[in-house]
Amino acid sequence: MTETMIAVIGGSGIYEIDGLEDARWQAVESPWGTPSDEILTGRLDGVNMAFLPRHGRGHVHSPTTVPYRANIDALKRLGATDVISVSACGSFREEYAPGHFVVVDDFIDRTFAREKSFFGSGCVAHVSVAHPTCPRLGDACYTAAKDAGITIHKGGTYLAMEGPQFSSMAESKMYRAWGCDVIGMTNMPEAKLAREAELCYASIAMVTDYDSWHPDHGAVEITEIIATLTGNADKGREMVRRLPALLGEDRAPCPHGCDRALEFAIMTAPDKRDPALLSKLDAVAGRML
Ligand SMILES: CSC[C@H]1O[C@H](OP(=O)(O)O)[C@H](O)[C@@H]1O
Numbered sequence: 251m252t253e254t255m256i257a258v259i260g261g262s263g264i265y266e267i268d269g270l271e272d273a274r275w276q277a278v279e280s281p282w283g284t285p286s287d288e289i290l291t292g293r294l295d296g297v298n299m300a301f302l303p304r305h306g307r308g309h310v311h312s313p314t315t316v317p318y319r320a321n322i323d324a325l326k327r328l329g330a331t332d333v334i335s336v337s338a339c340g341s342f343r344e345e346y347a348p349g350h351f352v353v354v355d356d357f358i359d360r361t362f363a364r365e366k367s368f369f370g371s372g373c374v375a376h377v378s379v380a381h382p383t384c385p386r387l388g389d390a391c392y393t394a395a396k397d398a399g400i401t402i403h404k405g406g407t408y409l410a411m412e413g414p415q416f417s418s419m420a421e422s423k424m425y426r427a428w429g430c431d432v433i434g435m436t437n438m439p440e441a442k443l444a445r446e447a448e449l450c451y452a453s454i455a456m457v458t459d460y461d462s463w464h465p466d467h468g469a470v471e472i473t474e475i476i477a478t479l480t481g482n483a484d485k486g487r488e489m490v491r492r493l494p495a496l497l498g499e500d501r502a503p504c505p506h507g508c509d510r511a512l513e514f515a516i517m518t519a520p521d522k523r524d525p526a527l528l529s530k531l532d533a534v535a536g537r538m539l
C-alpha cells in the first residue's frame with residue numbers, strides 16, 4: 251500500500267480549494283521549469299491533498315504557455331499518486347448541457363505548440379495512452395459528483411485544441427462529426443505527461459457552452475462562459491471535498507496499471523543514456539532508472 255495524495259489541477263475559474271487542514275502554499279522546484287504557481291497542500295478527511303491552479307492565481311498562463319511538464323513533475327515530486335484535472339469545456343452534445351460535468355475517458359490531441367514528453371534524445375520511452383485516463387479515479391469522481399447532486403455523464407472524448415481562439419463553426423462541426431463530446435485547450439499534453447509520470451489521471455470536464463456548432467446558440471462568448479464557470483467552480487469544489495472519503499488514506503496498486511506505465515517503456519540502452527536527462531527524470535522515472 252502507498253500513502254494516497256490526491257492532486258487537483260484546477261482549470262479556468264478554480265484558483266483555490268477550501269477546507270484543507272494545515273493548508274499552506276509551497277513553492278516546488280522542478281528541473282522542467284517553474285510550475286504554474288505555488289502548490290497548496292494540506293489534508294482533507296485525513297488524506298494528503300495538493301492543489302495547483304493550472305493557469306496560476308490571477309490566470310497568468312494561456313493554454314499554450316502552461317508549464318505542463320513542470321506541473322506534473324512538481325506534483326510527482328510532492329508525492330502525488332492521483333491527479334484530477336477539473337476543466338472548463340465546450341460541448342458537442344445536446345444532452346451535455348452547460349452546468350453539467352463529464353468524466354472524460356478519451357482524447358483527440360490537436361495541440362501543436364507544446365512540449366509533450368519528459369523523454370527524448372538520450373532516454374527514449376514510449377508509454378501507451380490507448381486508455382489515457384484511470385477508470386478507478388474517474389469512477390470515484392463520478393460517485394463524488396453524484397453524491398454532491400451534480401449532473402454528471404460517464405464517458406466522453408475531449409478534443410484538445412491549441413487555442414487561445416475558440417473554434418470556427420466548420421471546425422466545431424468537424425469535431426462533432428469525428429465523434430468528440432467536449433472541447434477544451436488544456437488536457438493535452440497534461441494527460442500524456444501524467445501517464446509518463448506513472449500517475450493515475452482523471453479529467454472532469456465542466457460544460458460551460460455549446461462551442462459554435464449549435465443552431466440555437468451563437469458563437470462562444472467569454473462572458474457567458476465566466477457566468478457558467480462561477481456556478482461550476484463551486485460544484486467542482488463540492489466534488490473534491492467528497493473524494494478523500496472515497497479514495498482513502500492508503501492506496502492499493504492501480505488495477506489498470508497507471509502506476510506501472512513505464513515498466514517496459516524505456517528503449518535507450520543503459521550505456522547510451524544521457525546523464526543530464528536522467529538527472530531531470532529523477533522524480534518522474536527514478537523508479538525505472
Ligand atoms: C475560460 S474559457 C477557455 C479556457 O478555459 C479552459 O481552461 P481549463 O481547461 O484550464 O479549465 C479551456 O481549456 C481554455 O483554456
Ligand SMILES: Nc1ncnc2[nH]cnc12
Nearest residue numbers: 338339340433434435461
Ligand atoms: N468552446 C470551448 N472551446 C475550447 N475551450 C473551451 N473552454 C470552455 N469552452 C470552450
